[in-house]
Amino acid sequence: xxxxxxxxxxxxxxxxxxxxxxxxxxxxxxxxxxxxxxxxxxxxxxxxxxxxxxxxxxxxxxxxxxxxxxxxxxxxxxxxxxxxxxxxxxxxxxxxxxxxxxxxxxxxxxxxxxxxxxxxxxxxxxxxxxxxxxxxxxxxxxxxxxxxxxxxxxxxxxxxxxxxxxxxxxxxxxxxxxxxxxxxxxxxxxxxxxxxxxxxxxxxxxxxxxxxxxxxxxxxxxxxxxxxxxxxxxxxxxxxxxxxxxxxxxx
Amino acid sequence: xxxxxxxxxxxxxxxxxxxxxxxxxxxxxxxxxxxxxxxxxxxxxxxxxxxxxxxxxxxxxxxxxxxxxxxxxxxxxxxxxxxxxxxxxxxxxxxxxxxxxxxxxxxxxxxxxx
Numbered sequence: 001x002x003x004x005x006x007x008x009x010x011x012x013x014x015x016x017x018x019x020x021x022x023x024x025x026x027x028x029x030x031x032x033x034x035x036x037x038x039x040x041x042x043x044x045x046x047x048x049x050x051x052x053x054x055x056x057x058x059x060x061x062x063x064x065x066x067x068x069x070x071x072x073x074x075x076x077x078x079x080x081x082x083x084x085x086x087x088x089x090x091x092x093x094x095x096x097x098x099x100x101x102x103x104x105x106x107x108x109x110x111x112x113x114x115x116x117x118x119x120x121x122x123x124x125x126x127x128x129x130x131x132x133x134x135x136x137x138x139x140x141x142x143x144x145x146x147x148x149x150x151x152x153x154x155x156x157x158x159x160x161x162x163x164x165x166x167x168x169x170x171x172x173x174x175x176x177x178x179x180x181x182x183x184x185x186x187x188x189x190x191x192x193x194x195x196x197x198x199x200x201x202x203x204x205x206x207x208x209x210x211x212x213x214x215x216x217x218x219x220x221x222x223x224x225x226x227x228x229x230x231x232x233x234x235x236x237x238x239x240x241x242x243x244x245x246x247x248x249x250x251x
Numbered sequence: 252x253x254x255x256x257x258x259x260x261x262x263x264x265x266x267x268x269x270x271x272x273x274x275x276x277x278x279x280x281x282x283x284x285x286x287x288x289x290x291x292x293x294x295x296x297x298x299x300x301x302x303x304x305x306x307x308x309x310x311x312x313x314x315x316x317x318x319x320x321x322x323x324x325x326x327x328x329x330x331x332x333x334x335x336x337x338x339x340x341x342x343x344x345x346x347x348x349x350x351x352x353x354x355x356x357x358x359x360x361x362x363x364x365x
Binding site for chain 1: 316
């Protein structure tokens with residue numbers, strides 16, 4: 001028998017509520033879900049076959065939906081899709097061995113949701129705007145190199161240098177936007193992770209861990225930032241289970 | 252993603268849709284080494300690493316040029332070297348029938364290599 005672990009849940013006030021909820025939630029491929037508990041921590045599991053689940057996108061989406069439903073009622077740590085153990089006893093032993101770490105992580109995400117913020121831009125338009133602004137401020141062409149005798153190699157270096165300077169300007173600009181976002185998030189006491197220039201059109205890809213009750217405040221903050229940066233497109237999503245803030249490696 | 256998961260956006264979700272579309276094509280940017288394509292797969296892997304190093308060298312060189320620590324002659328020689336390296340890379344890509352996109356491996360959560 002193979003058992004897939006879906007998530008680890010904090011059930012400090014007893015597992016009755018969870019057991020009741022699991023009666024109405026089916027696992028992937030319609031399997032029944034049940035819990036394996038140890039001192040206020042429950043592993044939600046289902047008897048799925050490993051061979052049926054590998055690389056199946058539809059099942060992965062179904063898995064995310066189950067985690068999503070449970071996260072609306074409990075503080076939880078999502079498990080990596082496709083986490084299997086041999087038996088309920090092995091899961092109980094895993095909970096025992098990792099109890100302290102799991103408990104600490106559950107404490108960290110208690111009553112919190114994850115939110116995602118992607119900042120999009122038209123990179124060519126943005127680069128051109130930054131270049132114009134810099135030239136206006138300095139009174140010189142930002143990309144222009146010192147005038148020297150013409151040679152094809154020198155021209156090549158000049159072109160590369162211009163691209164390099166523009167990229168540095170872009171990085172400074174992204175940093176300034178991150179500082180602006182950070183300043184607001186600090187007021188909300190949100191934990192955050194930023195990825196700069198994730199792709200040509202995503203200037204900033206970030207996730208926040210925030211108290212559930214502060215959701216509306218976060219939306220207001222992002223609206224304010226959008227007003228501050230009309231050249232960018234802010235897209236805020238959530239609430240999500242805390243996928244990006246689980247820092248436990250199960251032993 | 253369900254509609255109610257979008258808490259704020261400025262109207263059009265075209266950019267987001269495009270990015271989601273790109274995720275679907277990530278499979279194409281992964282290295283696929285099989286017994287049948289060992290030669291081309293290995294060439295792609297090696298050229299990806301060479302291109303990464305070439306770009307790092309170029310970046311560092313531009314930092315030095317920008318910092319003003321090189322003489323005109325040194326810049327001239329640097330230009331010649333970088334230009335020849337780029338041309339050689341183009342030749343190799345053509346030889347192995349590879350494009351710039353082929354050499355930009357997707358590293359999953361870390362994003363694209365270059």
